[in-house]
Amino acid sequence: MGLYLVLDPTTIRKGPLLEVLERALLGGVNIVQLREKSCSDEEFISLAQEVLKLTEIFQVPMLINDRVHIVPKVRAQGVHVGQGDMHWREARHTLGPDAIIGVSASTDEQIQRIEDGAVDYLGVGPVFSSTTKITQREPLGVEGFSRLRSITDHLLVAIGGIHLENAESLLQAGADGVAVVSAICGAVDPWETARLFSEKVRGSGDDGLMRLIKGERRDEELC
Numbered sequence: 018m019g020l021y022l023v024l025d026p027t028t029i030r031k032g033p034l035l036e037v038l039e040r041a042l043l044g045g046v047n048i049v050q051l052r053e054k055s056c057s058d059e060e061f062i063s064l065a066q067e068v069l070k071l072t073e074i075f076q077v078p079m080l081i082n083d084r085v086h087i088v089p090k091v092r093a094q095g096v097h098v099g100q101g102d103m104h105w106r107e108a109r110h111t112l113g114p115d116a117i118i119g120v121s122a123s124t125d126e127q128i129q130r131i132e133d134g135a136v137d138y139l140g141v142g143p144v145f146s147s148t149t150k151i152t153q154r155e156p157l158g159v160e161g162f163s164r165l166r167s168i169t170d171h172l173l174v175a176i177g178g179i180h181l182e183n184a185e186s187l188l189q190a191g192a193d194g195v196a197v198v199s200a201i202c203g204a205v206d207p208w209e210t211a212r213l214f215s216e217k218v219r220g221s222g223d224d225g226l227m228r229l230i231k232g233e234r235r236d237e238e239l240c
Contacts (some may be wrong), residue, residue, distance in 0.1 A: 019194030019226040020211065020218045021174050022046040022201055023082075024068065026053055030203040035067060037207045042075045044211025045219075046201070048194070048230050050097050050119075052082035065091040078117055078230055085111055095119070097140060100127060105136050117229065119174070123154050128169050137229050140196060141165055143177025144187060148199070159186045166191035172226050181210070184217050193226040194218070 022041055026034050038049070051068050053061055061084060069091055072079040078094035081087050083102045088095065095117030098108055105120045112118065122128045122139045131139070143156050157165070162175055175187040176196035184195050197214060204210040 019048050019174065019230055020046050020215050021048045021050065021176075021194050021196040022211075023050045023052050023176070023196055023198040025198055025202055026064075027055075028199040028202040031205055034064075035071060037202060038068060038071055040206070040208035041201050041211045042071065042077060044201075044208040045215025046077065046211050048078050048080070048226075050080040050082055050196070051093075054083070058084065058087060062087060062090055065093065069093065080117060080119065088112055088116065095137070097121070105131065109135065121176075122165075123157065125165070125168060128165060128171070131171065133170065136171070138172035138174055138193070138226065139169070140174050140176050141192075142175060142196075144175050145178025145183060147178040159183075159190050162187060162192070163190040172229065174226070181213055181217070184214060188217065 024038055029037055049072050051065055053064060065081065065087065069079050080095045080097050081093045082097050083099065085096050085103045085108050096108055096112065097119040098105060099121040105118055108118055118136045119138045119140055120131060120136050122141055128139060141162060143154060144158065144162050146156050156177065166173060172193045174194040174196050175192040179195050179197055180200040187195055195218065201207050201210050
């Protein structure tokens with residue numbers, strides 16, 4: 018199972034971003050996606066390089082949100098793309114078979130369009146209402162997430178409005194991991210919050226996402 022941190026500078030409540038990240042990593046975060054939509058590529062690269070120094074110390078993969086062209090420039094481990102970003106096939110062609118590629122999905126059609134083994138995981142949501150990302154989609158809820166879980170064998174990371182009180186319900190509904198944004202980034206103590214999330218996540222479900230994090234994907238999972 019995975020505790021997936023979406024590191025978004027706009028949600029930081031207390032302390033410098035890198036300090037928040039370090040405490041979150043100490044607390045048990047084991048995959049990080051860097052999301053910063055308002056800065057230039059040059060600024061993003063500078064920030065990503067600093068983030069990567071920390072994630073490498075903790076041997077945690079760092080993924081870039083949206084900006085596929087930046088991944089090789091900073092030697093990140095992969096990318097997460099939304100439905101309106103570069104197509105996942107093009108991202109795979111650009112980054113090669115070893116990159117981790119995740120795709121946002123929220124409907125049956127979006128999930129069924131993605132071929133088995135073509136991407137590494139799907140970020141499914143929003144599961145609950147969230148203030149960190151503007152979207153016109155209605156929250157899926159646990160029942161909606163569970164229904165999407167039933168139609169695919171992809172690794173699914175639940176995202177959107179996830180906090181300590183509702184994370185367990187998603188793990189029980191079949192999530193392979195939970196993606197957390199403001200619940201950790203905006204926490205008074207990111208270490209303690211990440212630790213509590215990690216306790217919930219640890220030992221739940223199978224180890225598919227952990228194999229991905231550790232780079233142990235089976236050959237058939239690669240396109």
